[in-house]
Amino acid sequence: MTDYLRLAVVFLLAVNPAFVFLSYLPPANGSSPRARVTAAALGLALATGLYAAAVLGSSPLLDFLEVEPETFRVAAGVVLATMGARALLPASSALGDVPSGWRAGIYPLAIPLLAGPAGLVAALSYAADESAGLTFVATLPALGAAAALSAWAPSRWRPACAMAAPLAAALLVAAGAGLIVTGVRDI
Amino acid sequence: MWRGLLLTFSFWGIGAVVLRATLIPPQVCPTVTAEAALASADEAALWIERAQRPDGTYLYEYQAPDDIDLGGYNIVRHAGVTMSLYQRAAETGDLRDLPAADRGLAWMTASLYRRDGWAAFQGPAGGDLQLGASALMLAALEQRRIATSDTSHDDLMRELGRFLIVMQQPGGAFLASWRLATAQPDPALRSKYATGEAFWALTLLHRFFPGEGWDRPARAVARYLSLYRDEAEGFDFPPWADQWAAYGLAEMASWPLDEDNVAYARRLAERFGFLVRVESQRRQDWWSNLVHGRQARAAGLGTWGEALDSLHHLASVDPRLAPLREKLAERAACAAGLLAGRQVTEARAADYGSPESVRGAWFTGGITRMDDQQHALSALVRAAPILAATKEERR
Numbered sequence: 001m002t003d004y005l006r007l008a009v010v011f012l013l014a015v016n017p018a019f020v021f022l023s024y025l026p027p028a029n030g031s032s033p034r035a036r037v038t039a040a041a042l043g044l045a046l047a048t049g050l051y052a053a054a055v056l057g058s059s060p061l062l063d064f065l066e067v068e069p070e071t072f073r074v075a076a077g078v079v080l081a082t083m084g085a086r087a088l089l090p091a092s093s094a095l096g097d098v099p100s101g102w103r104a105g106i107y108p109l110a111i112p113l114l115a116g117p118a119g120l121v122a123a124l125s126y127a128a129d130e131s132a133g134l135t136f137v138a139t140l141p142a143l144g145a146a147a148a149l150s151a152w153a154p155s156r157w158r159p160a161c162a163m164a165a166p167l168a169a170a171l172l173v174a175a176g177a178g179l180i181v182t183g184v185r186d187i
Numbered sequence: 188m189w190r191g192l193l194l195t196f197s198f199w200g201i202g203a204v205v206l207r208a209t210l211i212p213p214q215v216c217p218t219v220t221a222e223a224a225l226a227s228a229d230e231a232a233l234w235i236e237r238a239q240r241p242d243g244t245y246l247y248e249y250q251a252p253d254d255i256d257l258g259g260y261n262i263v264r265h266a267g268v269t270m271s272l273y274q275r276a277a278e279t280g281d282l283r284d285l286p287a288a289d290r291g292l293a294w295m296t297a298s299l300y301r302r303d304g305w306a307a308f309q310g311p312a313g314g315d316l317q318l319g320a321s322a323l324m325l326a327a328l329e330q331r332r333i334a335t336s337d338t339s340h341d342d343l344m345r346e347l348g349r350f351l352i353v354m355q356q357p358g359g360a361f362l363a364s365w366r367l368a369t370a371q372p373d374p375a376l377r378s379k380y381a382t383g384e385a386f387w388a389l390t391l392l393h394r395f396f397p398g399e400g401w402d403r404p405a406r407a408v409a410r411y412l413s414l415y416r417d418e419a420e421g422f423d424f425p426p427w428a429d430q431w432a433a434y435g436l437a438e439m440a441s442w443p444l445d446e447d448n449v450a451y452a453r454r455l456a457e458r459f460g461f462l463v464r465v466e467s468q469r470r471q472d473w474w475s476n477l478v479h480g481r482q483a484r485a486a487g488l489g490t491w492g493e494a495l496d497s498l499h500h501l502a503s504v505d506p507r508l509a510p511l512r513e514k515l516a517e518r519a520a521c522a523a524g525l526l527a528g529r530q531v532t533e534a535r536a537a538d539y540g541s542p543e544s545v546r547g548a549w550f551t552g553g554i555t556r557m558d559d560q561q562h563a564l565s566a567l568v569r570a571a572p573i574l575a576a577t578k579e580e581r582r
């Protein structure tokens with residue numbers, strides 16, 4: 001598996017498009033198709049900007065915090081595993097009242113669904129360990145898939161997503177555990 | 188929308204604070220130059236010399252706040268401390284410590300046990316023969332030979348080497364004690380330290396007497412350490428952090444190592460790097476003690492530094508480990524910086540009733556033991572070339 005593919009898979013698990021769709025579906029249900037697309041485009045743009053900021057700011061942030069990338073990897077693994085476990089719970093239970101229309105693209109779609117703790121911390125960690133550019137590009141398929149589902153997926157896809165979301169969440173727990181192990185085992 | 192965002196950011200903020208307080212506190216590695224590391228090692232050597240008694244033994248354990256000699260003694264540690272003095276001379280060419288080291292050596296040669304062409308350091312109290320004591324005595328003689336090129340102890344070195352061979356098992360492992368009552372090694376006793384000590388001593392014997400076959404038992408133990416030791420001796424979190432094994436592997440760098448040895452060296456590098464990373468996050472406060480454990484004593488941190496120094500040497504010679512070299516240099520420098528920063532300076536020593544008993548030493552809970560100085564000295568003196576080379580490369 002190439003580095004790019006490996007990172008892209010991790011970000012697919014961290015963003016978890018199926019979970020995003022399930023969490024976003026209730027507010028989106030009340031919106032017109034055009035409003036859904038607008039909100040998804042806005043959410044994608046904002047989330048992409050946040051990921052770009054994360055990968056570009058990774059090294060300066062770790063320097064500021066006085067933390068080695070290997071050590072940060074352990075913390076990132078803990079966050080990934082925790083968020084994976086969280087995503088095993090029913091979707092949208094923690095989102096509360098959400099706005100309708102384009103505002104839903106900011107909250108909850110961009111933050112915290114597309115740009116959540118797992119994805120952002122993974123971006124910080126991988127950008128510090130590997131190439132910032134490669135890391136950023138690897139986030140795009142996951143963000144694109146999640147935004148596309150949010151914009152266009154019909155409600156009948158809900159059962160399929162309900163099966164895929166916990167699977168991805170469980171794999172995220174495993175990926176987090178793997179990250180912890182590599183962080184501990186590195187020099 | 189704003190309420191949701193505010194709540195989200197609040198949760199993220201709390202999470203970030205929790206992570207910062209637990210998993211990712213700052214890693215502080217005080218900067219130390221090669222010159223400062225050598226000066227720190229000098230102070231440690233001077234402490235050992237001041238702590239030496241006329242018979243060649245050293246002050247074993249000392250409690251600074253009450254100025255109390257806590258007594259006790261350990262002949263393995265005596266050999267180790269003496270070795271570190273010779274090692275400083277070997278690494279720096281500065282022979283100032285030689286008289287003190289020779290007094291320590293004389294105390295050992297006065298209580299040798301000889302049999303069937305081999306010799307072991309028994310200690311004046313008699314009793315069963317400890318592998319570690321003889322292995323470190325041999326290592327001390329080897330460092331002395333590097334420092335002085337004096338061949339007068341070559342025969343004794345061979346005799347000690349033959350004792351190590353007596354203690355070696357067919358699979359390369361070592362038994363830890365030779366029982367006088369049965370005139371045989373005790374089959375039930377192994378030591379997590381002595382195997383690596385004997386390994387290193389054997390590899391150095393091959394350096395001085397290359398045609399005599401000392402490399403065969405050394406390779407056998409290298410294979411045992413690389414493949415079987417952790418499981419056979421029941422270490423729960425392998426690999427056992429064995430700095431003596433790292434010394435031995437570094438000495439074998441140009442033999443060269445086989446692939447299993449290289450994989451083992453890589454695992455050791457990962458373990459020691461992790462230990463130093465964690466240590467650099469520890470503070471002297473109740474929260475750090477609770478979450479990250481207490482700061483390691485110098486005898487512990489020193490061994491990690493020694494291992495990283497050795498593995499850095501290995502990575503500098505063996506291209507298969509070259510990718511680790513830069514990280515190993517960083518961690519070795521960190522260990523050296525932590526050690527230098529924690530050493531009692533002349534100014535701090537002035538606050539104590541007996542400043543000369545405190546200056547140049549490392550204390551944990553107000554107590555120092557002679558091997559705190561031994562391992563810190565060895566780590567610092569061997570980190571100096573790495574620090575100098577790093578500085579040169581940055582230019």
